[in-house]
Amino acid sequence: MSLYLAVAGGGFRRYATYATATAAGVFTNTVFGLIVAYTYIALWDERPGLGGYDQAQALTFVWVSQSLLAAGALIGGGFQEELQERVRTGDIAVDLYRPADLQLWWLAADLGRAAFQLLGRGLVPLLVGAFLFPLALPTDPARWLLFAVSVLLGLVVSFAVRYLLGLAAFWLMDGSGINMMATVVTIFFSGMLLPLTVFPGGFGELVGVLPWAAMLQVPMDVLLGTHAGAGAALGALGFQVFWVLVLLGAGRLAQSAATRKVVVQGG
Secondary structure, three states: OHHHHHHHHHHHHHHHOOHHHHHHHHHHHHHHHHHHHHHHHHHHHHOOOHHHOOHHHHHHHHHHHHHHHOOOOEOEOOOHHHHHHHHHHOOHHHHHHOOOOHHHHHHHHHHHHHHHHHHHHHHHHHHHHHHHOOOOOOOOHHHHHHHHHHHHHHHHHHHHHHHHHHHOHHHHOOOHHHHHHHHHHHHHHOOOOOOHHHOOHHHHHHHOOOHHHHOOHHHHHHHHOOOOOHHHHHHHHHHHHHHHHHHHHHHHHHHHHHOOOOOOOOO
16 A cells, blocks of 8 residues: 555656646636636537536536546546557556556556645635636535535546556557547546536437546536435435546456457567
8 A cells, every 4th residue: 555655746746847847737727617607608508507516616617627637537638648658569468567566557647646736726716716707616514525425426536437548558559549539538438528417308318327437527517416415415425436447447457358469469
């Protein structure tokens, strides 16, 4: 455990060194949040109660989503590109010789990165949004605690999906195409573009049970009280735990298959 805590700390410190990139990210998140917020205001003026949210809840969705965007690597910026490059060059062999589990190593490093992104890129946009717009942030500490647990589970789901993308390089050798496709899918199906509750009928029900919903939509609904009551909140967290177990298990199987076939491009 101490080893993985040290790896997580290293991930935090690594991203903390990029002060200029962090400042640029804060600016980008804030500007994008303003654009989306005013778009939501216009949309909810025309359709009050859209998706089961009032306007204040919709604006809260915007700004809290912006605070989670970089931490969850919802538009890229995680570890998967580095893992794919290490597979391509053969440096992954060094990782496999370490006296540490490959999946847990990358998970610890990614959680360290996510912790910094939550503080470094997430806090300021949320404060700006709370200052400029009437947000429906809860006052119940228990709700915030459930939200924190849900965010952590969402980060692990995001990691598990991206770990599978990283391992895909054992077979694809070049992961740029699959990374681009995964980013588009994540933007649409996580709720970052629009809350998933906006989608109608059977399609709305379908996107609500996919793993991407566990990354953003579920934590937001826990925060906003959509899953009110202990039973509903635990059900939402159980949904996330289910996808954590399924995806981490899939990563284990893919890792086992991949490490039996280590191929260095060009050699």
